[in-house]
């Protein structure tokens with residue numbers, strides 16, 4: 696079995712927990728309070744800035760032109776397309792560009808992004824992929840799952856989010872990461888695979904914590 700399939704099988708219960716989080720369920724049936732999504736949008740904008748840097752590290756760690764070019768394209772897409780879409784989407788929730796630029800990351804946003812950057816900076820290309828894959832893969836699965844619910848993709852506030860992550864283009868990106876991980880783990884020792892599994896498990900857990908943070912509007916203790 697491919698390494699990615701093994702990880703997916705093993706972590707199914709953790710993934711189920713992510714997909715069943717009340718934030719995700721609330722987007723599915725449209726009952727999520729806009730205030731919670733608003734908090735999510737701002738933190739996700741800050742998350743994307745750091746995520747882009749992890750893509751940049753992918754280009755640094757890759758040693759063939761094709762993979763370097765692909766990471767460069769993902770970096771460009773995140774910074775110059777996805778973030779612009781985020782700004783437009785945020786505006787519909789009354790979030791101005793000034794508010795986005797002035798926003799401060801929550802403890803979970805800091806912990807998650809710093810963890811990914813640490814794993815990527817100190818590891819190999821396989822570590823970079825293990826760090827970014829749960830984010831792409833779980834969003835693709837959630838996007839497809841929500842898209843299959845009648846009416847969910849037409850919701851005036853959350854439909855756009857669902858359509859974006861259920862899209863063919865997004866799926867292709869996630870599949871490219873899955874294939875790259877399998878390519879770079881073929882023939883690796885158990886110790887190396889265990890390390891990658893741990894990174895993958897930790898970023899999967901951080902995905903849950905990110906939903907939870909958004910659902911509860913969690914900032915620093917005592918934050919006004």
Ligand SMILES: Cc1ncc(C[n+]2csc(CCO)c2C)c(N)n1
Pocket residue numbers: 739742743746772773777830831832834868902905
């Ligand atoms: C907390 C959090 N986790 C995952 C994603 C999804 N995501 C962010 S960047 C990227 C790669 C394509 O640009 C993907 C899939 C998100 N937005 N926020």
